[in-house]
Amino acid sequence: AQSVTQLDSQVPVFEEAPVELRCNYSSSVSVYLFWYVQYPNQGLQLLLKYLSGSTLVKGINGFEAEFNKSQTSFHLRKPSVHISDTAEYFCAVTESGGSYIPTFGRGTSLIVHP
Amino acid sequence: GAVVSQHPSWVICKSGTSVKIECRSLDFQATTMFWYRQFPKQSLMLMATSNEGSKATYEQGVEKDKFLINHASLTLSTLTVTSAHPEDSSFYICSASPGNSYNEQFFGPGTRLTVL
Numbered sequence: 001a002q003s004v005t006q007l008d009s010q011v012p013v014f015e016e017a018p019v020e021l022r023c024n025y026s027s028s029v030s031v032y033l034f035w036y037v038q039y040p041n042q043g044l045q046l047l048l049k050y051l052s053g054s055t056l057v058k059g060i061n062g063f064e065a066e067f068n069k070s071q072t073s074f075h076l077r078k079p080s081v082h083i084s085d086t087a088e089y090f091c092a093v094t095e096s097g098g099s100y101i102p103t104f105g106r107g108t109s110l111i112v113h114p
Numbered sequence: 115g116a117v118v119s120q121h122p123s124w125v126i127c128k129s130g131t132s133v134k135i136e137c138r139s140l141d142f143q144a145t146t147m148f149w150y151r152q153f154p155k156q157s158l159m160l161m162a163t164s165n166e167g168s169k170a171t172y173e174q175g176v177e178k179d180k181f182l183i184n185h186a187s188l189t190l191s192t193l194t195v196t197s198a199h200p201e202d203s204s205f206y207i208c209s210a211s212p213g214n215s216y217n218e219q220f221f222g223p224g225t226r227l228t229v230l
Binding site for chain 1: 118120148155156157158160163205207209218219220221222223224226
């Protein structure tokens with residue numbers, strides 16, 4: 001069974017600074033990886049996904065993530081954050097060839113200060 | 115495209131009453147719908163998976179008699195919280211999948227349930 005670890009429960013950062021949100025996964029088979037963003041009292045919105053191919057994935061709102069198979073990681077990055085990026089970010093993984101029901105990490109709260 | 119709606123967005127009810135939450139896929143047919151529960155500052159907990167026209171599959175520890183799920187059509191699933199109690203207060207999120215190869219899910223905006 002797969003698992004996801006988001007080591008940082010909270011990441012404070014100043015506006016226009018770069019940010020990296022960490023995600024590590026565990027699985028014995030090939031995986032698909034996702035990052036979602038959740039604004040207060042809203043559902044989840046897909047930021048980006050890795051299915052196959054290029055390990056560097058670009059998503060919406062200027063975010064990107066890199067799949068590193070050897071380190072079993074899928075860290076999310078943005079070179080310059082805005083106040084509006086303040087939200088909860090969830091990493092999720094599904095195993096290919098299975099039920100494709102994703103396992104979510106516990107979430108990382110990104111707090112952007114002016 | 116790929117919009118999922120939930121209704122109501124928030125509901126307050128008295129203990130002992132039942133509450134129905136609707137989840138609709140507005141511009142695609144959802145072969146599978148998922149219901150999640152989210153506690154404050156926590157991740158999503160999958161409650162059940164439902165396929166159109168068949169019984170829902172509940173996760174371990176989720177009471178199927180308390181959380182009734184009906185997937186009546188390819189665009190509508192409902193979650194009914196029966197005899198609600200204050201401990202059922204939570205944020206309930208549904209998602210819908212068009213059934214592609216990796217079961218991509220599109221999430222609704224969530225429903226905030228408060229049981230007094």
